Amino acid sequence: MSRWGYFFRRLVLAIPVVVFGTTITFVMVRLGPIDPAAAIVGMGDPSGLARVRRNLGLNQPLWKQYIEYMVDMFTFNLGQSWVIQPGVPAYDLVVSYAPRTIWLGFWSVLIALFVGIPLGFYAGLNPNTAGDYFASFGGIVWRAMPNFWLAIILVAVLTNSGQFFAGFDWSNWLISTDVVTPPNLNFLANPLGAITNPTDWWIRGGGDGSFLAALKVIAPAAIVLGSASMGNEMRIGRTAVLETINSEYVETARAKGVSGRSIVWKHVFRNALIPLVPIITGEAFLLIGGSVLVESVFAINGIGMLFLQAAKNADLPLVGALMFIFILITVFANILQDLLYTLIDPRVGYENE
Template identity: 55%
Template sequence: MSRWEYFLKRLLLSIPVLFLVITFLFIMLRLGPIDPVAARFGPEATGADVQRMRDRLGLDDPLWEQYLQFARDLLLFEGQSWVVQANRPVRAVIYDTAGPTLWLGFWAILLPLFIGLPLGFYAGLNPNSWGDYVASIGGIVWLAMPNFWLAVMLLAVLRQTDGGGWFGFDWYQLGPELRSITGTPNLDWYSISNVSVFDIVSFPMLTGMDWGAFAVDIKFILPPALVLGSASMAAELRIGRTAMLETINSNYVITAKAKGLKQRVIVWKHVFRNALIPLVPVITNEAFILIGGSVIVEEVFNISGLGRTFFLAVIQGDLPLAGSLLFMFTLVIIFLNILQDFLYTIIDPRVGYER
């Protein structure tokens, strides 16, 4: 089996997984103690109103009909929100809230990748040096701070800097100016318009950038992204160090040295790629944590994103919205798993071969 066949097989395997997830979501949401009618009207609703609402939401239809409807709505993202944004299509709700979460998630993956990983590799290349000790201890301390605590502390500290404060800098004034450090980022720094080619095909294209607003949004998202990525950053640092140490002491690196290769070539060609192999699942798995973490961080930083909307949908019994969001999270996770396998097949030629 070639590596690409292996990859294709992996891709096809995710289809049954999707259906299992839909069924599981349906059972969980329907069996749960959630009453959407009560959530909408409050506990004092009268019998007739409740019955009318139950009919409208289809809660008295046969279960298999409800299941089919549920599955169809999930797959096409066609349901309607019941409670949180009553009667709005789920798709519109997701469209409104996905932007800030994607922006947050992007930076929460980028920061650990470009801070944690290089620090870990540095520590692994210089084991038992001062740099190694500082990076490793810093990693443990960083890992030990839970993100809900870190989020609150960071907010408190940044607020203190308003108009000077203890630290001698004003976060609000530093670089692009901010009026508030909590809230939802605007994300209106790009303009997209449809460009048509010979009036036959038209496709959306980035036509303008507002760099000032772009910078504001980056500065705005950095604190929550740092909090959200903190655990990943520490984990990547520590596993990066171990992976580097293990690879640098392996026989093929000594062979490469005995061949007379330059240290630079040894590290970048022979060590780096092998050290990345154990890191691939770490990096993709951290993206899963981001989904859970975003619920808390968005709540603390008051960002109206997917995580916060999901939290509201669950506590208010908004079954279609909660179901659709969960389904979307599942899609993201399946996609990340496939991405992980894809990265594996690229980095490690041994993947996919049966021995």
Template identity: 60%
Template sequence: MSRWEYFLRRLLLSIPVVFFGATATFVIFRFGPIDPAAAIVGEAATEASRESYERTREQLGLTQPVTDHYVEYMRDLFLLNLGESWVISPGTSTVDLITTYAPRTLWLGFWAVLIPIFVGIPLGIYAGLNANTRIDYAISMFGIVWRAMPNFWLAVILLVVLSQSGQLFGFSWPDFLVDTPVTGTPDLSALGSPSGFAAATKQILPAAVVLGSASMGSELRIARTAVLETINSGYVELAKANGVSQRSLVWKHVLRNTLVPLVPTITNEAFLLIGGSIIVEVVFGIHGIGYLFFQAAINGDLPLVTALVFVFVLVVVAMNLLQDLLYVLIDPRVGYDGR
């Protein structure tokens, strides 16, 4: 099996996963604890309200046989006809709400992925190249601490520290470089200007550090282990015996092979963006997808909840496909010998 046949096979296998996720959203809508019609019109206490209740059930397809409703629901879902919000913004399309809130989560996710890559991986590689030294022990301890801290705890601690930075460090974080609040949604409308980019970046950095904290520790540890395994491998020893320079050895052999085990760690951060971003966005007051999902769930906005669950399924599948694609590009062995 060639590498690209392997990737095509993985692409085809993702289709039933998407259907399973879509079916799960249908089950939530049809058989969940919330009565969709009652959530819209209230309890059917009077004759008029009972008539309104029945009309709403018919409009939602709840009076149809389950199979007919399932087919209609799946058709609308894959056509991105995801209904309208009931509570958060009554009458507003869920797609419009998601596209409004999604850029803020993407901005948070961008930095939450970038910070561990440019901090955790270089530290892990440096520790691996200097194994069993004081700097290796210090970096390893740093990775363990960052990996162990729960992001909800770290979020609260960081929020308190930044709010009291003037008393603790002698400078005020909100006034540092550009004026931004410690919490709140960053303004992404001015990213094209240097001042707007700086303000949006500074305001999102504390939340990004918290969201990427677990990934930073994991990437550091995995990078260190991969470097140690690569350095002690036979082909590296052979390259050393042939007089290959240390710089060439690191760049041509060590770094490339270090990336292979890091691929799933980096791509799996999509799961952190789904689960962790809910907590982080609520704590820091960022009105992103996680915050929207939290508000929809506690207010019983069923169409918005099911739409967001379907979007989360698509994100997870897309990240898994990206992981497979990166494997194909980085490791030429993928796809052969039944792998």
């Protein structure tokens, strides 16, 4: 089977997975304990409850609601918000809130990749040394700390940084910003500003809306959100390097006189990345799901916060739309994982499937 044939087959096989996940979402949303009509008009008006249920179609047979829901999702008709912003399309709300979550997830992934993996590889290449013990202990500690606990502790420390660290105040460092606040992403309005006018990215209105201000605001939340993934990647990277460096083909390369640098870069690192692929691709959904807690603590006001508010207020179309998006992200992340396997490990190929 050709590469593209296999890829197309994977896309086809992903359809029943998406259908099953969307069905489970419908069951949880429609049969849950929260009454959306009561969330809209309250429990004190029976006639109003009946009218709202009729207007929203909640008095229709469940099978008919299910068919309409599935057709709407798979035609990307995500519906309108019932409670959060009545009458506003769910798509518009997602587009409005998503940039802050993407900004948070981007830096969280970078922290995990460029801190966790290098530390893990360093520990694996230098086993049983002080650096190995330090990196391993740090990875265990970061992995063990719950996100919500670490977020609260970090907010408390940064808010009172002037008391804990003499002469240093996080809120006034470089650019004055609050610790708990959503990042201002106005600099994205001019994505070429770094080339045409670099000051637009660093200084705009006293720091408000600049790249540096947005980075500073999101940094604490990104550290918290990426901490668990960073510890995971460090531990798995260390184990993968140790297994690879003691493998037979590495010993054969040494016997042939291949330099240590070539062995590390051409054999050890590339093969050690293989077990890290599912960890890295799996972070796509974990970061979005985990951002619900982190965004709540740091008041990021992104997709995670939107999902939390929609669930609390029984905004069923918005909850269903967000869950459908999360399912699509998870499924396509798994397909991307297979593509990465073939790029990293030439022994894995679609032709063998």
